[in-house]
Amino acid sequence: MTSSASTGGLTVSVLLFARYAELVGRSRVEISLAGGATVGDLIDEFRRQVPESLTLPRRPLCAVNLTHVLSGHPLRNGDEVAILPPLAGG
Amino acid sequence: MPFLSDAPLDLARLTARVQGPERGGIASFLGVVRSEHGGRAVVRLDYSAYHEMAEAECGRIVAEAESRWPVQVALEHRIGTLEVGEVAVAVVVAGAHRDEAFAACRHVIDELKRRAPIWKREHFADGGLDWVGSTDVGVGRP
Numbered sequence: 001m002t003s004s005a006s007t008g009g010l011t012v013s014v015l016l017f018a019r020y021a022e023l024v025g026r027s028r029v030e031i032s033l034a035g036g037a038t039v040g041d042l043i044d045e046f047r048r049q050v051p052e053s054l055t056l057p058r059r060p061l062c063a064v065n066l067t068h069v070l071s072g073h074p075l076r077n078g079d080e081v082a083i084l085p086p087l088a089g090g
Numbered sequence: 091m092p093f094l095s096d097a098p099l100d101l102a103r104l105t106a107r108v109q110g111p112e113r114g115g116i117a118s119f120l121g122v123v124r125s126e127h128g129g130r131a132v133v134r135l136d137y138s139a140y141h142e143m144a145e146a147e148c149g150r151i152v153a154e155a156e157s158r159w160p161v162q163v164a165l166e167h168r169i170g171t172l173e174v175g176e177v178a179v180a181v182v183v184a185g186a187h188r189d190e191a192f193a194a195c196r197h198v199i200d201e202l203k204r205r206a207p208i209w210k211r212e213h214f215a216d217g218g219l220d221w222v223g224s225t226d227v228g229v230g231r232p
Binding site: 015017067068086087089 | 121137138139142146147178179199205206207210221222
């Protein structure tokens with residue numbers, strides 16, 4: 001993790017939907033991270049803290065605050081991070 | 091105007107929303123629940139969504155289409171349980187001529203399928219139940 005003591009820690013909400021919510025058994029989890037953490041860091045930490053999440057892909061589709069992002073996206077305190085199963089609209 | 095609806099979609103109502111005296115070409119697309127998937131008989135689908143993001147993403151897709159082509163777009167996606175034959179998504183695009191209407195309509199449905207956080211679970215005639223597109227699950231298994 002790209003931790004930086006000078007920027008302090010942050011807490012984000014992880015939202016799960018559809019099949020992923022069923023697999024993990026929850027639809028919302030709060031995760032605390034070191035400052036400077038990215039979405040990729042969050043997924044790694046989520047996998048460490050929530051054993052049920054190990055069945056999810058290592059690099060799932062993610063959104064932060066209602067917008068699609070890549071795994072290098074930097075997180076801020078209070079962000080809402082959604083882990084999205086394969087989309088199937090239409 | 092919300093993009094997600096838990097009531098049946100109405101093509102005539104969506105068309106009326108984009109019609110205008112200067113718009114001579116109207117293209118529409120309806121996505122309808124099919125009775126078969128992967129060789130198995132389907133009886134119904136449950137649609138669910140990350141509502142806030144689906145609304146935001148649909149808004150972005152419509153805005154993109156309306157800025158790229160001189161058109162007006164109406165888009166709605168159904169959420170909830172749908173039987174075979176029911177309309178799951180409707181796109182109606184009106185422009186001065188058919189070229190921009192067809193192009194923008196195609197863009198909107200393609201981008202919705204690629205970007206909108208919407209999911210469906212199939213109920214099969216044999217009693218089975220499965221999420222569509224869930225084959226990635228297990229990829230990360232240690």
